[in-house]
Structure formats: structure tokens, C-alpha cells
Amino acid sequence: MSRARIAVADDSSFIRQALARLLAGEPTLEIVGLAASGEELLQRFDEWQPDAVVLDLSMPGIGGLRTLDALLAHRRLPVLILSTHSRRGAPQTIEALHRGATDFVDKQQYSLVDFEALRQVLVEKLHQILAAGGAAGGGEGDLGAGPPDPGQPAAGIELVVLGASTGGPPAIERILGDLGAAPPVPVAIVQHMPPAFTRSFAERLDARLPLRVREAADHERLLPGVVYIAPGGLHLAVERTHETLRAVLSAEPEMARHRPSVDVLFTSAAAATGGRLVAALLTGMGFDGAAAMADLARAGVHTIAQDRASSVIFGMPRAAIEAGSAREVLALERIGPRLLELLAGAGPGG
Numbered sequence: 001m002s003r004a005r006i007a008v009a010d011d012s013s014f015i016r017q018a019l020a021r022l023l024a025g026e027p028t029l030e031i032v033g034l035a036a037s038g039e040e041l042l043q044r045f046d047e048w049q050p051d052a053v054v055l056d057l058s059m060p061g062i063g064g065l066r067t068l069d070a071l072l073a074h075r076r077l078p079v080l081i082l083s084t085h086s087r088r089g090a091p092q093t094i095e096a097l098h099r100g101a102t103d104f105v106d107k108q109q110y111s112l113v114d115f116e117a118l119r120q121v122l123v124e125k126l127h128q129i130l131a132a133g134g135a136a137g138g139g140e141g142d143l144g145a146g147p148p149d150p151g152q153p154a155a156g157i158e159l160v161v162l163g164a165s166t167g168g169p170p171a172i173e174r175i176l177g178d179l180g181a182a183p184p185v186p187v188a189i190v191q192h193m194p195p196a197f198t199r200s201f202a203e204r205l206d207a208r209l210p211l212r213v214r215e216a217a218d219h220e221r222l223l224p225g226v227v228y229i230a231p232g233g234l235h236l237a238v239e240r241t242h243e244t245l246r247a248v249l250s251a252e253p254e255m256a257r258h259r260p261s262v263d264v265l266f267t268s269a270a271a272a273t274g275g276r277l278v279a280a281l282l283t284g285m286g287f288d289g290a291a292a293m294a295d296l297a298r299a300g301v302h303t304i305a306q307d308r309a310s311s312v313i314f315g316m317p318r319a320a321i322e323a324g325s326a327r328e329v330l331a332l333e334r335i336g337p338r339l340l341e342l343l344a345g346a347g348p349g350g
Contacts, residue, residue, distance in 0.1 A: 005030055005049060006029055006032065006051070006054060015082070018115060019054065029126060039067075053071060053077065055079055080105065080126060094200045098169055128315075129313070156276050159185055159276070160187045160279075162189045162280050163288065164283060166312055171283050175332070186225075188222065188227075192260070192288070202215045215228075216229060222238065228247055235252070257288065266279055270295070279302075282306045283312045283316070
């Protein structure tokens with residue numbers, strides 16, 4: 001059985017050697033090169049011919065972001081970012097994801113003494129992004145995808161909810177950009193990310209898009225035209241108090257596989273709005289959101305799943321499609337315009 005070829009670029013000799021030791025025993029992975037800089041990685045790329053790259057962003061010389069740009073211009077391949085949740089590290093990581101990096105690992109989450117947890121997450125993420133090819137556009141036809149069901153514009157929609165994981169940041173930016181400056185309802189989003197990174201994600205979107213984007217705060221009112229990002233480490237739920245939709249942040253349920261959880265957002269949003277919402281499940285690993293979206297579909301909510309061809313990882317949308325919970329299966333570039341069609345007449349007086 002052939003092993004996937006992995007190249008590592010990190011200016012820390014300690015980190016390079018540690019990663020080489022951690023991955024040395026993996027029967028499906030082979031370290032083919034260790035680079036101390038982006039320049040060295042680029043110079044030896046054709047020699048090493050990696051199937052995936054593990055890339056540190058904080059390196060001297062051209063640095064991680066310019067290295068990422070050069071890599072992806074040369075050949076599209078999965079890139080796993082080694083990151084930190086520092087004031088500088090988190091925004092750089094978010095920028096890398098928007099430029100085409102597939103996923104990231106926060107080095108600060110793991111002990112410098114016990115690397116077992118780091119090894120496990122590295123191996124899991126590398127296997128997943130390698131299996132998916134690391135970039136949108138590959139794979140077979142969509143499961144159960146016939147002609148999109150245009151339906152009728154849903155009357156009285158009060159809320160849009162989106163859920164995403166791997167590959168989500170650029171997909172979310174594309175959809176929000178297509179919504180324009182003032183969608184008539186609030187938008188609530190779960191993007192799987194650790195604490196600290198979601199704030200940088202919201203700040204980047206807010207700076208680059210015409211609409212307002214912020215990390216959700218506990219019990220704040222959800223206002224039309226504003227986008228609310230679930231904070232990493234907390235669930236974002238929606239509740240109705242005195243005819244007003246509000247955000248509720250909580251660590252419960254603790255046993256949820258992801259925190260924030262798409263299932264928690266979708267289920268609570270349906271209850272708070274009486275089903276007067278539209279939900280979209282986007283690119284990502286696993287199956288978070290699929291169960292809740294099935295409940296929404298049975299209740300008559302308009303549900304959308306991103307298609308395989310435009311998904312970086314076709315895990316979460318696939319789970320929803322297989323469960324029969326996606327009313328429409330759409331390419332990324334069609335989701336924003338479709339939401340606008342569904343929102344026609346929504347909001348005050350709609």
C-alpha cells in the first residue's frame with residue numbers, strides 16, 4: 001500500500017523533528033521533506049513531490065502566507081496550517097483559510113511534553129483532507145441531486161442559519177457577499193473553530209463585506225441585516241422572548257461532538273421561529289447538522305445542502321443529502337442568490 005507523501009515547513013527545528021517523530025510510525029503517511037523556511041519548501045517542492053503540506057505561518061523570509069500563495073499557484077494540494085491562537089496567529093490563520101489552506105491545527109492547544117494528542121489530531125486531519133483531495137472540484141456526482149426544486153418563496157422567513165466546518169470560511173464569505181449589504185433578516189452561523197479564531201473570523205468578514213458581522217454575545221437581540229458567528233467553545237442557540245429573537249450562548253450540551261454545534265443552532269432556531277427560517281449546510285467533515293436538518297425538512301423548512309463539486313470536504317452535506325433532508329442541492333455560487341430569492345418579501349412588512 002502506497003503512503004501519502006507529506007512535506008513539513010516550520011522554522012523551528014524542534015517542531016520539525018517532533019512532527020517527523022510523531023508521523024514516523026504511521027503506515028499510510030511518509031515524511032518526504034522537512035523545510036526550515038518557505039523558500040526551502042518551494043525550492044525542493046518538485047523534488048519531494050508531496051501529496052500534502054504541513055505549513056507554519058510564522059516563518060522568516062517570505063513567511064507562511066506568501067509560501068501558501070506560491071504553493072497553490074504551482075499546484076492545488078491540501079495544506080494543513082500549524083497555527084497559534086495568539087493576537088497575530090489567529091488572524092493569519094483565518095487569512096490562510098480564505099486563501100485556500102484546507103484546515104489548521106492550533107499548536108498552543110497541545111503540551112510540549114505529551115505530543116500524543118497532537119499526533120492524533122494531525123493524523124486524523126491529514127487522512128481526511130487527503131481523502132477529499134483538499135480542494136473543491138473533485139469527486140463523483142452528487143447523491144440524490146436532481147434538478148433543483150425551485151419551490152415558492154417562503155413567506156415570513158425570520159432567520160437564515162448556516163453550518164460549516166472544513167472549507168467553511170471562504171464558502172461563508174462567498175454566500176454573505178452574495179446577500180449584499182442589508183438582508184432583511186438576521187443570519188446565524190456555526191463554523192467549527194476553536195476559541196479565539198471565531199472572533200478573528202468575524203472581524204475579517206466584517207472588514208471585507210458590506211454587511212455587519214460579529215461574534216455573537218449572550219442574550220443579545222438578533223437584528224435584521226446582521227450576521228452572528230457562534231464563538232468557539234460555546235454553542236449558539238436562538239430563543240424568542242417577547243417577540244424578539246435572541247442569541248443564547250452555553251457550554252451545554254457538553255457531550256456534543258462539536259462546540260459550537262450546527263445541530264444545536266438549527267434545532268433551537270426552528271423552535272424559536274416556528275419553522276420560519278431557511279437553513280443551509282455547507283462543506284465540512286463529519287455529520288454535524290444533518291440530524292437537525294432532517295427534522296427541519298420534515299417540518300416543512302426550506303433546506304439547502306452544498307453540492308459535492310464545490311465542497312472542500314463533502315462530509316456534512318453528504319450526510320444531510322443521504323438522510324433526505326436537503327430540499328435543494330446547490331453549488332456554492334448558487335446558494336447566496338437562492339437565499340435572496342427565498343427572502344424576497346421577508347422581514348418587516350413582508
